Amino acid sequence: MxxxxxxxxxxxxxxxxxxxxxxxxxxxxxxxxxxxxxxxxxxxxxxxxxxxxxxxxxxxxxxxxxxxxxxxxxxxxxGELDLTAPVTGDWRGDLLVLAHDLRAVYRRHPWLLDLAQGQAPLTPRSVAFLEYALAILRDVQAPGGAKMEAIALATGLVAQLTRLEVAAGRSSADWQAAQVEYLTAIVAEGRHPNLSAAIAAPGGAGDGEDVLDRVLPRVVAGVLGIA
CATH class of the missing domain: 1.10.10.60 (Homeodomain-like)
Known part of the structure; x- marks a missing residue:
């Protein structure tokens, strides 16, 4: 055989x-x-x-x-990911903890970002990661296929944000702070009313929150059909 x-x-x-x-x-x-x-x-x-x-x-x-x-x-x-933490029932919080852990692994091994893009092969530990992520979403009322798509988008988002950080040589928070400083100066000129309104709205400038913390739960909730 x-x-x-x-x-x-x-x-x-x-x-x-x-x-x-x-x-x-x-x-x-x-x-x-x-x-x-x-x-x-x-x-x-x-x-x-x-x-x-x-x-x-x-x-x-x-x-x-x-x-x-x-x-x-x-x-x-x-295998460097911690998949032993008990699932709390707060899927947003648990998923963010896992996402930050994944980002830390990407930062330690930037070459992983190249392996993560495209059709990454399944391995025993990547299957364990998938099982753990699905356990986090276990009580969410959504089809299994939607959960798989949400996990794929979440890991892709983590990889993309980390890739930007690695390329820029600084964290997404530092990058965001620099962009906010520039936009604030631009809108003060009064020539971009729509941009000014968007920034002035609550959370429009990010409020210093980590981009990952702010965006990932929204992306996953959207795929799962959760308001």
Whole structure:
């Protein structure tokens, strides 16, 4: 019987003979160290093999391709999320806690943002993340498909906001403060009445609140059809 295409459905292999064993966890850790230092372009099977003291060819006993290596990295990094906190019943609050935790992981490993875009592969720990997020939304009266879409949009929003922060080299709060300062000066000239009215409305300038805290619950509520 041919082996599964998915690395997660194949039995983990070990070294043979005098060759020391190189488990998936050790391989993923070495690859993450390379990516943290130089981005995804710094990750190759040859470099990872060298980092763990293995031959490049022998690494293929554990991962068949660079794509599988990236899957291991994604799974290991996702494992940094705290999925042990009890669900309180306040889905907005619980989801924000999870979102901030996810943003912290993205900040520690900016290369994850590249893996998160497009069709990111499912891994054991990403499935655990999905299960936990669905537990947060368990009591929300909405179809299961809508909940899955809401979680996808929420994680996408976290990734996008973090990407902007990483690119700008500062937090979204700092960026927002700079934009508010500029807009305040502009509307004071009196040539943008609609913009002035929007900023003058409650919350129009953000009131210093984290963009993630303000926007994410609204996006998720909209997808779930909650007023």
């Amino acid at each position: 041919p082996e599964s295409r998915s690395i997660w459905l194949r039995r983990e292999r070990s070294g043979r003979g005098p060759t020391p064993e190189h488990g998936r966890d050790r391989i993923a850790a070495a690859a993450i160290d390379l990516a943290d230092a130089g981005g995804l372009d710094a990750v190759s099977t040859r470099r990872v093999a060298a980092a763990i003291g293995a031959g490049a060819t022998s690494l293929y006993r554990y991962v068949r391709s660079r794509d599988e290596l990236l899957e291991l990295m994604l799974d290991t990094a996702t």
